[in-house]
Amino acid sequence: MSEQQPKFEIRDEEQLSVDLIEAQYALKESRGKPNAKSTLILMSGIELAGKGEAVKQLREWLDPRYLRVKADAPRVLTDSEAFWQSYSAFIPTEGQIVVMFGNWYSDLLVTATHVSEPLDDARFDAYVENMRAFEQDLKNNYVDVIKVWFDLSWKSLQKRLDKIDPSEQHWHKLHGLDWRNKKQYDTLQKLRRRFTDDWYIIDGEDEKQRDQFFAQYLLQHMRQLPEHETEVKGKWQQAKIPESLLKPAQEKMDKAEYKKELDKLSKKIADTMRFDKRNVVIAFEGMDAAGKGGAIKRIVKNLDPREYDIHCIGAPERFEARHPYLWRFWNRINEAEKITIFDRTWYGRVLVERVEGFASPIEWQRAYDEINRFEKDLFDSQTIVVKIWLAISKDEQEQRFKAREETPHKRFKITAEDWRNRDKWDDYLKAAADMFERTSTEYAPWYIVATDDKYTARLEVLRAILKQLRAD
């Protein structure tokens, strides 16, 4: 056991239950409040060490209605899905406690012990590092993550296997592991030691201790939930605003030429995306009226409507806002079609939320890394991320706003808020500049497309996508 293992004593059950319920209701009551929290418990361990029993006892001690249990058979990790994808929908919402019996670590263990394609240590450790980074992001977004390993000696495991009721045996097949095999047991113990440093290890030998220590460890966590951090470290280094944003190019294109080229490119892009085995995520950002809708229309021109999906992103719904801000994108990626287009994106965190003060400085400042990790996970799971900023000049925007107001079927597109946003033009440019500097990665670079001339812009968008599709 590592040094940080906390020590507990057996306590009076009734008092422990009262304490747990109080902590649970305090957590529950935090929902929707400025210092809201949630708790995610990842449970793994040796079969028959008593994970299920410990949660059962916990559910008796606290109010079982507010403890959500998610149990999945572990699945082999693949190159085509990030490790968090099948779990993200169950990340707890504010005030909630969620227990995950199946979780990314059980998936990792199954993957590593899967005979036909075992993971080498380097890949194993890379997964662990990535998982910890994801958990740190959760913690930064107020989801406390508690990891508990239920351990059991080889001897005790064999004794328990001898004794179990056949009616309960189905639980013991879940992991696809042979618990009668000493070598496999040893391998598993060796492997899990590569990640359980920051876990609480519970010895499943003594049932009473097991249940009590588990509950007390949770209680300790729930009582020590950190306040939301508000202090920003150091002075913010504002990036220089690129010329392409200050003065977007304005060369005009001939309509006939545009039509010809559009016809060619939109066919090419449909074929390229259709025959690429990877998923494609196309992310649009830019000032209002920069032409996102028009550009999207040309991308999908030669696609069947069943081949793609368009997500139009506005302010989060209240239930979405009660999760880490990337949560609603994790889930939209989960149900993703092969081709997914985002009209506005997760970059809202460092654009509108930053400018309007909906995210605190510490929140949007840490979002760049979170976003980079998110996109890296997508990239690593066979998803091409194409990010396009449509750059419009302030004058051109004004003209388009006015034109919208004068065109019946476009009047819906323009609101008082659009005009108000113009007052913060420079703030948005600054935010965009920081965004380019910090999130233009090798695996997901930004494309800045000048849109004062719509024809040129639409073709440029298609070319950017084609370029990124071939980039590797």
Next chain:
Amino acid sequence: MSEQQPKFEIRDEEQLSVDLIEAQYALKESRGKPNAKSTLILMSGIELAGKGEAVKQLREWLDPRYLRVKADAPRVLTDSEAFWQSYSAFIPTEGQIVVMFGNWYSDLLVTATHVSEPLDDARFDAYVENMRAFEQDLKNNYVDVIKVWFDLSWKSLQKRLDKIDPSEQHWHKLHGLDWRNKKQYDTLQKLRRRFTDDWYIIDGEDEKQRDQFFAQYLLQHMRQLPEHETEVKGKWQQAKIPESLLKPAQEKMDKAEYKKELDKLSKKIADTMRFDKRNVVIAFEGMDAAGKGGAIKRIVKNLDPREYDIHCIGAPERFEARHPYLWRFWNRINEAEKITIFDRTWYGRVLVERVEGFASPIEWQRAYDEINRFEKDLFDSQTIVVKIWLAISKDEQEQRFKAREETPHKRFKITAEDWRNRDKWDDYLKAAADMFERTSTEYAPWYIVATDDKYTARLEVLRAILKQLRAD
């Protein structure tokens, strides 16, 4: 074609597009407003008749960002899942238009033509009737349902099959049907005529007509969306309040006897539920402090936490309220564990929403039938529904409220609202009486359990569940 088929002429494309966009934005703007609507388009038809092309053209005419497309390969309908289950998550929210390429009718056709177990006409028609009832419920809850059949003659189909590009052929295998088989084509046409009476039939022969008529039919619908009905027909027949609610039994039980019996029953119930192949849904309603939490604890006492799920139902989230009120339960049933317990339920519509005026009289009055159909669908798909009303006397409730206020770990359970609800005690009893009378069905009867004595109540709850599990 049936008589009600509307007639259209080819229109100017640009003007049609303007009209569509205006109707689309009007629908979108209705979101969150008192007269909100949504539109669900079910599309089926003969392969290569041009469903996909028609939607593609539609997406070019209107704003493609606000038209959601859901495409699934059809699946064979089974006895273990209601026909709407895999679609319910995609029922449009207020302001939204959703196109379903795969839908319950395509499932039905596949099921009926599935060779090994063909559906007979009676079962086919029963499905259709049930589907229409479901759609009527959607319409009553402001989701307009548009059904369009894309037809194509045998001759044209064969010609088109000859001509298609191999790269597009994958779409034509989706249905698992052999479109070169004349007999199968005829069977399909015969079958679909059993349900397409209330569909708009589009002949896919002429591409321009096809796209235009489809768009115009949608436009006509969107322009004629009915106002929310508010008029209640006839006088409401209030049911008599049963004696068991007015004066719940109060015999006290001895603690030792209770413990012995509880031990026996909770083991029996765990085994019964575990070995029953059906799913179990246990629904609790009753006044505050009637002991729902305590009863639930005893039900799950001998279950593994991975075997069941508890849903604690409060006021709907805003995004939930923007769907038919049963929607959030459809979706909770979808992700159901084998055993699902509801602490408060879909009966909120005819209890709290009725009493507090959150639902209009026409809404709660029609909810009884909607609920009965919902439970019948569950019952028909291998799910036992056990409904339990915990009946407490007003005096006993007052004592429990006071006790809660004096007990530290129970203080969270009591709020000013709980006290306020007592003022409407009689209204709740009336609502409960109507509920029993109208929703105590053969397949899902109500059990009224007196709870002034907690011990007796908890055992009675277990007995009610056991009884219902054996009821058939």
